[in-house]
Amino acid sequence: MILTxxxxxxxxxxxxxxxxxxxxxxxxTDMTERPGGKGxxxxxxxxALGHEVTATGFVGGATGRSLRDQLAPVPGVxxxxxxxxxxxxxxxxxxxxxxxxxxxxxxxxxxxxxAEWSAxxxxxxxxxxxSSAVALCGSLPPGVPVGAYAQLIRAARALAVPVLLDTSGxxxxxxxxxxxxxxxxxxxxxxxxxxxxxxxxxxxxARRRGAHAVVASLGAKGLLARTPDGLWRATPPRPVRGNPxxxxxxxxxxxxxxxxxxxxxxxxxxxxxxLSAATVLAPVAGEFDRAAYxxxxxxVSVTGEDVAA
Amino acid sequence: MILTxxxxxxxxxxxxxxxxxxxxxxxxTDMTERPGGKGxxxxxxxxALGHEVTATGFVGGATGRSLRDQLAPVPGVxxxxxxxxxxxxxxxxxxxxxxxxxxxxxxxxxxxxxAEWSAxxxxxxxxxxxSSAVALCGSLPPGVPVGAYAQLIRAARALAVPVLLDTSGxxxxxxxxxxxxxxxxxxxxxxxxxxxxxxxxxxxxARRRGAHAVVASLGAKGLLARTPDGLWRATPPRPVRGNPxxxxxxxxxxxxxxxxxxxxxxxxxxxxxxLSAATVLAPVAGEFDRAAYxxxxxxVSVTGEDVAA
Numbered sequence: 001m002i003l004t005x006x007x008x009x010x011x012x013x014x015x016x017x018x019x020x021x022x023x024x025x026x027x028x029t030d031m032t033e034r035p036g037g038k039g040x041x042x043x044x045x046x047x048a049l050g051h052e053v054t055a056t057g058f059v060g061g062a063t064g065r066s067l068r069d070q071l072a073p074v075p076g077v078x079x080x081x082x083x084x085x086x087x088x089x090x091x092x093x094x095x096x097x098x099x100x101x102x103x104x105x106x107x108x109x110x111x112x113x114x115a116e117w118s119a120x121x122x123x124x125x126x127x128x129x130x131s132s133a134v135a136l137c138g139s140l141p142p143g144v145p146v147g148a149y150a151q152l153i154r155a156a157r158a159l160a161v162p163v164l165l166d167t168s169g170x171x172x173x174x175x176x177x178x179x180x181x182x183x184x185x186x187x188x189x190x191x192x193x194x195x196x197x198x199x200x201x202x203x204x205x206a207r208r209r210g211a212h213a214v215v216a217s218l219g220a221k222g223l224l225a226r227t228p229d230g231l232w233r234a235t236p237p238r239p240v241r242g243n244p245x246x247x248x249x250x251x252x253x254x255x256x257x258x259x260x261x262x263x264x265x266x267x268x269x270x271x272x273x274x275l276s277a278a279t280v281l282a283p284v285a286g287e288f289d290r291a292a293y294x295x296x297x298x299x300v301s302v303t304g305e306d307v308a309a
Numbered sequence: 310m311i312l313t314x315x316x317x318x319x320x321x322x323x324x325x326x327x328x329x330x331x332x333x334x335x336x337x338t339d340m341t342e343r344p345g346g347k348g349x350x351x352x353x354x355x356x357a358l359g360h361e362v363t364a365t366g367f368v369g370g371a372t373g374r375s376l377r378d379q380l381a382p383v384p385g386v387x388x389x390x391x392x393x394x395x396x397x398x399x400x401x402x403x404x405x406x407x408x409x410x411x412x413x414x415x416x417x418x419x420x421x422x423x424a425e426w427s428a429x430x431x432x433x434x435x436x437x438x439x440s441s442a443v444a445l446c447g448s449l450p451p452g453v454p455v456g457a458y459a460q461l462i463r464a465a466r467a468l469a470v471p472v473l474l475d476t477s478g479x480x481x482x483x484x485x486x487x488x489x490x491x492x493x494x495x496x497x498x499x500x501x502x503x504x505x506x507x508x509x510x511x512x513x514x515a516r517r518r519g520a521h522a523v524v525a526s527l528g529a530k531g532l533l534a535r536t537p538d539g540l541w542r543a544t545p546p547r548p549v550r551g552n553p554x555x556x557x558x559x560x561x562x563x564x565x566x567x568x569x570x571x572x573x574x575x576x577x578x579x580x581x582x583x584l585s586a587a588t589v590l591a592p593v594a595g596e597f598d599r600a601a602y603x604x605x606x607x608x609v610s611v612t613g614e615d616v617a618a
Contacts, residue, residue: 015414020331022405025413062375069371092401094414096331104334105324105403 001078002046002256003131003161005124005152006039006057008109008141009081010091011067014285020096020103029097034286035071036091038137038166041246041286045253045275047076048288051260056080056127058120058141060110061087080127082120086110089141093245093285102245109141117144125155132260133162135252136180140171149175162259165211166252168192176209182259183211184252190216199224200231200305213265215255215272217248222273222300227265231307234269236277237299246286250275270300310387311355311565312440312470314433314461315348315366317418317450318390319400320376323594329405329412338406343595344380345400347446347475350555350595354562354584356385357597360569365389365436367429367450369419370396389436391429395419398450402554402594411554418450426453434464441569442471444561445489449480458484471568474520475561477501485518491568492520493561499525508533509540509614522574524564524581526557531582531609536574540616543578545586546608555595559584579609 016030043055059067059081067088071079089107096103112120128134134156136149145151149171156163157179164182165175168189176183176193183206191197194205199216203226206214213227222235251272258268278293279286325339352364368376368390376397380388398416405412421429437443443465445458454460458480465472466488473491474484477498485492485502492515500506503514508525512535515523522536531544560581567577587602588595 015416017414020412022329022331022412023408023410026415028414028416031416062371062378065374066371092414099332101332103329103331105326105337105401106334107324107337107340 001052001054001131002260003127003134004039004043004046004053004055005134005136006037006055006138007112007120007144007148008089008139009035009037009040009057009059009064009067010089010109011063012036012091012093012286014093014095016095016097018096019098020094020101033066033070035067035074036286038249038252039135040071041249042135042137042252042256043077044074044286045250045288046257047074048290049253049257050076051257052076052078054078054080054127054131056082056124058082058084058110058112058116059088060084063090064088080123082116082123084110084112084116086112109139112141112143114143117148121151121155124152128156128159128161131161133164133256135164135166135256136175137166137249137252139167146170147174150178153178153180164252164256164259166248176206176211179210179212182213182215182255184215184217184248184255186217186248187219190214203231215251215269217251217276219244223251223269225265225269226307229265231305232265232269232302233305234266234273234300234302236273237296237301240277240280242280242282243285244280247276247279249286250279250288266302269302270297273300310361310363310440311569312436312443313348313352313355313362313364314443314445315346315364315447316421316453316457317398317448318344318346318349318366318368318373318376319398319418320372321345321400321402321595323402323404325404325406327405328407329403329410342375342379344376344383345595347558347561348444349380350558351444351446351562351565352386353383353595354559354597355566356383357599358562358566359385360566361385361387363387363389363436363440365391365433367391367393367419367421367425368397369393372399373397389432391425391432393419393421393425395421418448421450421452423452426457430460430464433461437465437468437470440470442473442565444473444475444565445484446475446558446561448476455479456483459487462487462489473561473565473568475557485515485520488519488521491522491524491564493524493526493557493564495526495557496528499523512540524560524578526560526585528553532560532578534574534578538574540614541574541578541611542614543575543582543609543611545582546605546610549586549589551589551591552594553589556585556588558595559588559597575611578611579606582609
């Protein structure tokens with residue numbers, strides 16, 4: 001099975017309001033709730049692609065109970081989340097139905113004790129032994145050491161389990177030095193890591209920092225991948241409009257499923273780009289539109305570039 | 310004991326963010342959660358004043374469990390909330406720490422089935438028989454008939470239990486016709502009910518609609534009360550600055566405790582104004598500052614006016 005790690009899981013709440021105005025009172029006209037955190041989004045897409053997936057990370061409190069209740073009916077995702085004393089955070093997306101704009105409010109997450117972090121590392125090692133690949137996704141909750149992902153990457157590499165890292169800031173900087181198989185920063189995260197704003201150059205810098213492959217997500221422009229097999233650009237056949245929530249997580253699921261299926265890089269990238277675009281097109285944030293995915297998959301353009309660039 | 314009814318209980322969540330900007334992403338720097346809905350606020354203040362209080366209304370879902378868990382340790386408040394299949398709503402107050410402004414997001418509440426509404430009415434009649442007074446507070450959740458408060462008022466009056474109504478809009482309009490002992494609208498609610506923007510005139514109109522006493526809360530100006538014993542104005546000794554959340558609920562607790570203690574109207578009004586001001590002054594929204602309350606109590610100005618005005 002594929003393992004996804006979400007240390008800072010979230011109960012993702014979406015509110016619709018008519019016209020968000022600071023200092024005013026708003027009646028929420030529509031509300032949805034779903035299990036969130038990048039790794040759980042990746043797990044859901046992997047399961048939809050037919051993979052066996054186990055989701056681990058931390059969960060706690062009343063919000064954590066809600067998250068587990070809502071995760072249980074998702075077919076193909078096994079819940080191996082570790083209970084903690086703190087409460088799983090909420091994220092609130094406020095969609096203004098008059099403009100379509102989204103305003104985001106993110107709780108920081110529960111404080112993880114050192115005993116909880118140690119217990120997680122032990123459980124993770126056990127899960128790794130049954131895993132064909134692992135994705136480490138998202139922010140770290142308070143209390144988890146900033147070098148956490150580096151530790152988890154070293155544990156995976158010691159067991160020869162391929163590992164993908166999708167995070168930002170200092171956790172990315174520390175993690176990449178532990179030589180993950182793939183990192184998937186977006187353009188901003190890549191620029192913050194390397195100081196280079198030009199993606200071709202920035203991916204080269206990121207590889208030198210330790211990642212075997214760097215797949216940069218460039219929004220509507222698709223992906224730029226610097227891999228041991230070459231430098232590739234994967235571009236959707238047409239611009240898509242919709243809700244980009246979860247598009248990056250779908251790309252991670254595409255890359256990881258392609259990795260365990262031993263697809264060549266161009267096919268992995270085409271799948272990641274098609275899934276990502278099909279997620280933007282889906283009516284529900286974070287889901288992907290299967291018909292759009294299948295239609296787009298054969299039409300993604302993947303071109304090799306001069307690796308010395 | 311005193312009974313408080315909160316048909317649309319809420320889990321009140323307060324977020325602090327640095328600068329709320331629509332369409333941006335915000336990290337919540339501080340978060341608090343408390344059982345909410347006007348009737349629960351009233352119950353807490355009554356208990357703090359030394360009264361035995363029973364809180365009823367509807368509660369459900371994971372948010373409802375959190376609400377009950379947080380209500381359980383409040384001394385003096387007995388939880389007689391009725392479980393329903395829907396989920397208790399959340400209200401989110403987003404405090405911008407750079408401006409002090411609060412932006413409010415209110416979920417509508419669970420849909421109450423007609424079986425649940427019938428079950429509530431039965432439980433309410435049983436509780437009424439042990440009650441010295443009852444407060445009916447706040448909005449109605451979806452599914453509860455708009456004439457709900459009128460029904461609850463008639464049931465209380467049939468058992469000679471004094472009843473205070475604190476709501477707005479159509480539920481107030483319907484409720485007042487059932488002849489509650491006291492209504493406590495604010496200036497906006499009173500104007501909406503009567504069409505009169507001048508409070509002295511509007512309270513007279515509201516009494517004619519059926520309320521035995523009308524106590525209008527006029528914000529920093531205190532209260533204007535048109536009662537069977539006369540027309541009174543109660544004014545705090547000085548303007549107070551702070552968080553007005555819950556100030557109206559504290560005034561209701563002051564009026565209701567004064568009613569069951571058979572205090573004359575001027576004393577009830579002085580208590581309500583002092584509690585209200587002490588709530589604005591408290592550092593935690595919805596709590597009251599006891600020292601400020603005791604200091605203010607003797608210094609509230611209560612003046613009789615010509616009842617023919």
